[in-house]
Amino acid sequence: MVKRNPGPGEMFADEILSVCMRWWEESDLDVDDIYNFGEFAIQSYCKAQDPSFEVTEEIVFELEDEEEEE
Numbered sequence: 199m200v201k202r203n204p205g206p207g208e209m210f211a212d213e214i215l216s217v218c219m220r221w222w223e224e225s226d227l228d229v230d231d232i233y234n235f236g237e238f239a240i241q242s243y244c245k246a247q248d249p250s251f252e253v254t255e256e257i258v259f260e261l262e263d264e265e266e267e268e
Contacts, residue, residue, distance in 0.1 A: 218232050218236065241253065
């Protein structure tokens, strides 16, 4: 079996997902709270690194369903 090495972007996304799952289980935050605070944190970080940073497009990740529709 060949093990695939994820790139840094995928590893970052996995780490963020892990944090979200932990907060979901250990707090009373709901989905909207997690999304909104996560988005705020990422944008704040990016602006701190580059004050000219602006959100210019929405990124949409398509998740594959485990069961394909027939």
